[in-house]
Amino acid sequence: xxxxxxxxxxxxxxxxxxxIFEADTTAGKTFDLILIxxxxxxxxxxxxESVASIRAEYGExxxxxxxVFTILFTIEYVLRLLCVRHPVxxxxxxxxxxxxxxxxxxxxxxxxxxxxxxxxxxxxxxxxVFRVLKLxxxxxxxxxxxxxxxxxxxxxxxxxxxxxTIVVIMGSAMYVIEGEEHGFDSIxxxxxxxxxxxxxxxxGDIAPKTPMGQTLASxxxxxxYAIIAVPTGIVTSEMVHSRRVSTQSCLDCSSEGHEPGAxxxxxxxxxxxxxxPAA
Numbered sequence: 001x002x003x004x005x006x007x008x009x010x011x012x013x014x015x016x017x018x019x020i021f022e023a024d025t026t027a028g029k030t031f032d033l034i035l036i037x038x039x040x041x042x043x044x045x046x047x048x049e050s051v052a053s054i055r056a057e058y059g060e061x062x063x064x065x066x067x068v069f070t071i072l073f074t075i076e077y078v079l080r081l082l083c084v085r086h087p088v089x090x091x092x093x094x095x096x097x098x099x100x101x102x103x104x105x106x107x108x109x110x111x112x113x114x115x116x117x118x119x120x121x122x123x124x125x126x127x128x129v130f131r132v133l134k135l136x137x138x139x140x141x142x143x144x145x146x147x148x149x150x151x152x153x154x155x156x157x158x159x160x161x162x163x164x165t166i167v168v169i170m171g172s173a174m175y176v177i178e179g180e181e182h183g184f185d186s187i188x189x190x191x192x193x194x195x196x197x198x199x200x201x202x203x204g205d206i207a208p209k210t211p212m213g214q215t216l217a218s219x220x221x222x223x224x225y226a227i228i229a230v231p232t233g234i235v236t237s238e239m240v241h242s243r244r245v246s247t248q249s250c251l252d253c254s255s256e257g258h259e260p261g262a263x264x265x266x267x268x269x270x271x272x273x274x275x276x277p278a279a
Contacts, residue, residue, distance in 0.1 A: 016083040020076075035076070039102075039125050042069040070106040077103060085270070098125055159230055167194040170220055174213060182209045198224040 022028040042065075048054050049062040077099045081087040090096045102125060149156075171191030178184040183206040184193065193206050197220050208217050250265035264271055 013083045013085075016079065020080055020083060035125075038069060038072060039123070042066065042073075043123055045069070066106060070103050073099070074103045089268075095125075156231060163198070163227065166220075166223070167191050167198060170194040170198075170216065173216060174208060177213045177216065178208050178210060182213070183207075194220065197221055198227065200224045200228070 018025060019027045019031050045062050045065050049059060049066075055062070080090060080096075080099065084090045091100065168191055171189075171194040172187050173190075174193060175184045175187045175190040178190075184190045189206070196203050197217060200221065208214050250268060250270055
């Protein structure tokens with residue numbers, strides 16, 4: 001009897017997992033489409049509530065709508081935890097954290113009024129649209145980009161260290177050359193100007209007035225254009241050939257981006273069959 005109950009429980013969890021986490025079935029795609037519509041609607045509601053004139057007339061209605069969506073998303077989050085073998089793994093995953101942050105602000109607003117506007121983070125949940133629209137190859141491209149970023153992280157750190165050194169030297173030099181009378185009243189203020197100039201933003205709130213300062217600024221501006229291309233080159237050199245991936249999601253850790261036809265999770269090694277739930 002215990003074995004039969006266990007099998008029934010596994011079957012129920014597998015079916016629920018298929019609907020909530022997968023996009024290969026009609027039920028799964030329908031669930032994700034409804035979810036995406038709900039996310040968009042809740043984001044629109046909070047945006048409208050931030051407009052004073054609309055809030056004055058429809059504030060109470062929009063507040064009730066937000067609570068309806070929050071309750072629905074809370075139920076969805078609990079169901080996601082129930083249908084995976086290891087709920088803690090999912091809770092600590094990227095989408096697990098995003099799903100939790102999507103509902104916390106509304107409850108937190110009861111204690112700290114105004115914090116519910118933080119739930120615009122729900123927009124991150126729209127990343128699930130990749131699975132719904134069968135854009136799994138984009139997930140593969142994103143995985144490739146992440147691998148390239150990880151492979152080049154040391155080079156990027158060296159690059160950032162070099163940039164940091166440049167702005168400190170340039171900012172200090174401008175403090176000495178221009179001085180307080182031209183707005184460079186401290187070395188940190190000079191470093192701020194160097195960062196703004198090097199990144200080619202150019203706020204214009206502080207600018208050199210002396211010929212030497214302007215010459216140094218011109219050199220820094222030209223250097224800024226040259227530096228822009230460096231991070232791109234670093235990451236591109238680490239890029240690997242993209243690969244096809246499926247929309248299969250691991251029942252144990254909720255990991256995605258598996259090879260088509262994969263039988264085991266690429267991250268935790270768990271089987272995708274779950275004691276043959278289809279039987």
